[in-house]
Amino acid sequence: MKVAFTSSDGERINEHFGSSTSFFLWDIEPNRAECVGKVDWPEERDDGKAGEDRITARATALEGCSIVCTLQIGGPAAAKLVARHIHPMKTQVETPVSEMVGKLQYVLRGDMPPWLAKALGSPVRQRHIEQIDDE
Numbered sequence: 001m002k003v004a005f006t007s008s009d010g011e012r013i014n015e016h017f018g019s020s021t022s023f024f025l026w027d028i029e030p031n032r033a034e035c036v037g038k039v040d041w042p043e044e045r046d047d048g049k050a051g052e053d054r055i056t057a058r059a060t061a062l063e064g065c066s067i068v069c070t071l072q073i074g075g076p077a078a079a080k081l082v083a084r085h086i087h088p089m090k091t092q093v094e095t096p097v098s099e100m101v102g103k104l105q106y107v108l109r110g111d112m113p114p115w116l117a118k119a120l121g122s123p124v125r126q127r128h129i130e131q132i133d134d135e
Contacts, residue, residue: 002036002064069087
């Protein structure tokens with residue numbers, strides 16, 4: 001699956017979606033992962049474009065990604081991603097990209113949560129929950 005990370009250096013998820021200067025694109029599979037590209041955004045300037053247009057441009061540029069991992073993202077921006085079948089994930093704290101890549105690989109090797117299976121076009125497997133007797 002293709003994943004975008006908001007990062008100033010490619011090492012840490014450390015930028016807000018709406019003001020990120022770079023998106024690092026990774027191809028992540030259960031047993032392999034590699035950085036396959038980067039989308040740079042110029043410094044924001046007041047050229048008459050509304051913030052809404054900038055967010056739409058960012059979401060459009062990331063089409064084809066299954067997930068965007070970001071430090072923070074606002075509701076309207078998240079909705080624009082979801083409308084393009086891209087799942088936004090907030091870390092809320094700086095997180096190493098390598099750590100998140102490892103977590104995503106771990107999930108891909110096991111039972112995927114339904115939202116991820118749907119995003120990847122995989123069949124959603126029912127998780128079986130065993131009942132425990134309180135005897």
